[in-house]
Amino acid sequence: xxxxxxxxxxxxxxxxxxxxxxxxxxxxxxxxxxxxxxxxxxxxxxxxxxxxxxxxxxxxxxxxxxxxxxxxxxxxxxxxxxxxxxxxxxxxxxxxxxxxxxxxxxxxxxxxxxxxxxxxxxxxxxxxxxxxxxxxxxxxxxxxxxxxxxxxxxxxxxxxxxxxxxxxxxxxxxxxxxxxxxxxxxxxxxxxxxxxxxxxxxxxxxxxxxxxxxxxxxxxxxxxxxxxxxxxxxxxxxxxxxxxxxxxxxxxxxxxxxxxxxxxxxxxxxxxxxxxxxxxxxxxxxxxxxxxxxxxxxxxxxxxxxxxxxxxxxxxxxxxxxxxxxxxxxxxxxxxxxxxxxxxxxxxxxxxxxxxxxxxxxxxxxxxxxxxxxxxxxxxxxxxxxxxxxxxxxxxxxxxxxxxxxxxxxxxxxxxxxxxxxxxxxxxxxxxxxxxxxxxxxxxxxxxxxxxxxxxxxxxxxxxxx
Amino acid sequence: xxxxxxxxxxxxxxxxxxxxxxxxxxxxxxxxxxxxxxxxxxxxxxxxxxxxxxxxxxxxxxxxxxxxxxxxxxxxxxxxxxxxxxxxxxxxxxxxxxxxxxxxxxxxxxxxxxxxxxxxxxxxxxxxxxxxxxxxxxxxxxxxxxxxxxxxxxxxxxxxxxxxxxxxxxxxxxxxxxxxxxxxxxxxxxxxxxxxxxxxxxxxxxxxxxxxxxxxxxxxxxxxxxxxxxxxxxxxxxxxxxxxxxxxxxxxxxxxxxxxxxxxxxxxxxxxxxxxxxxxxxxxxxxxxxxxxxxxxxxxxxxxxxxxxxxxxxxxxxxxxxxxx
Numbered sequence: 001x002x003x004x005x006x007x008x009x010x011x012x013x014x015x016x017x018x019x020x021x022x023x024x025x026x027x028x029x030x031x032x033x034x035x036x037x038x039x040x041x042x043x044x045x046x047x048x049x050x051x052x053x054x055x056x057x058x059x060x061x062x063x064x065x066x067x068x069x070x071x072x073x074x075x076x077x078x079x080x081x082x083x084x085x086x087x088x089x090x091x092x093x094x095x096x097x098x099x100x101x102x103x104x105x106x107x108x109x110x111x112x113x114x115x116x117x118x119x120x121x122x123x124x125x126x127x128x129x130x131x132x133x134x135x136x137x138x139x140x141x142x143x144x145x146x147x148x149x150x151x152x153x154x155x156x157x158x159x160x161x162x163x164x165x166x167x168x169x170x171x172x173x174x175x176x177x178x179x180x181x182x183x184x185x186x187x188x189x190x191x192x193x194x195x196x197x198x199x200x201x202x203x204x205x206x207x208x209x210x211x212x213x214x215x216x217x218x219x220x221x222x223x224x225x226x227x228x229x230x231x232x233x234x235x236x237x238x239x240x241x242x243x244x245x246x247x248x249x250x251x252x253x254x255x256x257x258x259x260x261x262x263x264x265x266x267x268x269x270x271x272x273x274x275x276x277x278x279x280x281x282x283x284x285x286x287x288x289x290x291x292x293x294x295x296x297x298x299x300x301x302x303x304x305x306x307x308x309x310x311x312x313x314x315x316x317x318x319x320x321x322x323x324x325x326x327x328x329x330x331x332x333x334x335x336x337x338x339x340x341x342x343x344x345x346x347x348x349x350x351x352x353x354x355x356x357x358x359x360x361x362x363x364x365x366x367x368x369x370x371x372x373x374x375x376x377x378x379x380x381x382x383x384x385x386x387x388x389x390x391x392x393x394x395x396x397x398x399x400x401x402x403x404x405x406x407x408x409x410x411x412x413x414x415x416x417x418x419x420x421x422x423x424x425x426x427x428x429x430x431x432x433x434x435x436x437x438x439x440x441x442x443x444x445x446x447x448x449x450x451x452x453x454x455x456x457x458x459x460x461x462x463x464x465x466x
Numbered sequence: 467x468x469x470x471x472x473x474x475x476x477x478x479x480x481x482x483x484x485x486x487x488x489x490x491x492x493x494x495x496x497x498x499x500x501x502x503x504x505x506x507x508x509x510x511x512x513x514x515x516x517x518x519x520x521x522x523x524x525x526x527x528x529x530x531x532x533x534x535x536x537x538x539x540x541x542x543x544x545x546x547x548x549x550x551x552x553x554x555x556x557x558x559x560x561x562x563x564x565x566x567x568x569x570x571x572x573x574x575x576x577x578x579x580x581x582x583x584x585x586x587x588x589x590x591x592x593x594x595x596x597x598x599x600x601x602x603x604x605x606x607x608x609x610x611x612x613x614x615x616x617x618x619x620x621x622x623x624x625x626x627x628x629x630x631x632x633x634x635x636x637x638x639x640x641x642x643x644x645x646x647x648x649x650x651x652x653x654x655x656x657x658x659x660x661x662x663x664x665x666x667x668x669x670x671x672x673x674x675x676x677x678x679x680x681x682x683x684x685x686x687x688x689x690x691x692x693x694x695x696x697x698x699x700x701x702x703x704x705x706x707x708x709x710x711x712x713x714x715x716x717x718x719x720x721x722x723x724x725x726x727x728x729x730x731x732x733x734x735x736x737x738x739x740x741x742x743x744x745x746x747x748x749x750x751x752x753x754x755x756x757x758x759x760x761x762x763x764x765x766x767x768x769x770x771x772x773x774x775x776x777x778x779x780x781x782x783x784x785x786x787x788x789x790x791x
Contacts, residue, residue, distance in 0.1 A: 169751060169752045169753055170748045170749050170750070170751045170752075171721050171749060171750055171751055171752040172752060173749075174749045190753065190791060191791050194753075196752050196753065197721060197752045
């Protein structure tokens, strides 16, 4: 009898996987070790490996289907062999809303922002706080004026439907941004439906595809902020990706079940910025480019050593009694924004790593995250989390704890402002750090001690180099 | 203003420079007694004598080498190739020696030579006599490459070329020798490296040079009359140094580009132009850059087919309409 391949459990929070696409077809010869299909879990797209030799006799789940763990995906055996068909389990995906692809929001199709089109997967562990980019992980968007935008990995998610791409000439694309026209709603009159200048000008005249006020001479791609007064966006409902579903589920769970409280400290960021500039200026040739977030990650890990109570988890023992697990190592996660969600890659044993190791690892993980290439062990198992909105200019915010962590650190931007020092008013650079704590594990005084340790480290940042 | 032929314009430039500078000499096969294979040098021997207008053996490598050596010692030779198609016989002299000597001597030795002659198809002289090597020549740092389209430009550019201290390769066109145009009686120069907008327009930039300029102007007239399309014709005049600024300025006005060249398309002047335009004016482009070149085959001997192989007004028109889609 043929072997039935079932949807495996590819992450510990996975309940359903999406069959992105088959790499083998019915009738294909299959060897043990061959990749059969791509399966999207909550957070990653992974390949499904065959453990059998034979012929792919039957496929039970079409591309795009969501398949519960343990439900049959395909049968492998000898040609003509009997297939003992188990109960059907694959349910068709909701309508045309196939797995990958489909940018989330209207207006995001423009590709102007170099964001990925694909969407993704989702669930497994660690979504975290609000909308966090990490420093290294600048969310694709928004090159600053005058700055050459770095190539942002516009790698499409697997199976991204190419029909979602808006074909538009470079000139028309620029005009659309300047005039606040959403190219996704313009019909192209050029070859193959390409949108050309005339189409944008016509759309401007009719006013139909306008998404916001024009941005005269704007160099920057239209981000949501440019559309703040934005009128008219078609009302519609959009099925959520696995990732968004997981974020929703876990954060509702966290915010409703964990007793959050918040402590906040303002630090003098002057020495930190000066040291960073000095290091970057002198190590540029070595390819070193430290971000503020790298220092924060390093300091967070060091501070966890000094105040280890924060590096812990509330658990429920088998008896039903509560218990607290104190971790021996600081595995520091950091939030990376993706197009329709976020993920928190983990720097393992961050307490033992140098600033430079942390920096390069954060960079590499950030890239993997944005390319959706993280392996489960790269985004699970964190014991503490850092979310940084500083690079987006947010002065301070509070984050939702990412269970099972006991705390999360929200990092604001550095702000130049008057400060009182030695009885005189001067201009200083400050940064606000906000710690969200699970009161079952961390009390106010502990949270305060942790922030105190962080403040000391970041205000005397040379300590982070030794 | 006097109206003279392209051939006369080249001859006048030679005569004026022979007159102006005693170091200028004209050398080549049959440039003297026979008055030139295409009669460009007609009368020069009689006027300037055999020391200044020199008939050479049929040996391009030999006489071009002679000219290059002389130029290093202060002579300003203007060498005629009966056809540019034979440049390859003198390839080492032209592109290895002349092109490199100033650089390799640390600027101590200049090579103020001009090599001129026709380089074109369309005359039913067969594949080996119809080469257009401006792309090959221009690939070599150290040289200048000029391809004039009109009598006015031919005269002004040749005079600048003769006065230039680097090797200048001057590519004429037998099909243009009889074309007439206004040329001032008084002396003038056209600087090397400066393109010229031969026709103003707003909807399409046609970047071209050499005889294709005439085809492009003819096509532009039809575009205006029959299609109400305003095409701008930019004549490069000099291939290297290339006046990319003039091209980009035009592209910024029209947002669409057609390159027309009497060149085989593979790794041609148009290839380089297309690269530079997309690199520098990406956001100005409303359509892919289009290109019309000679059809990629050896020059076809059959006259009616050869006419279709190289650019002509109808082919330019068709390509322009495609670029405007």
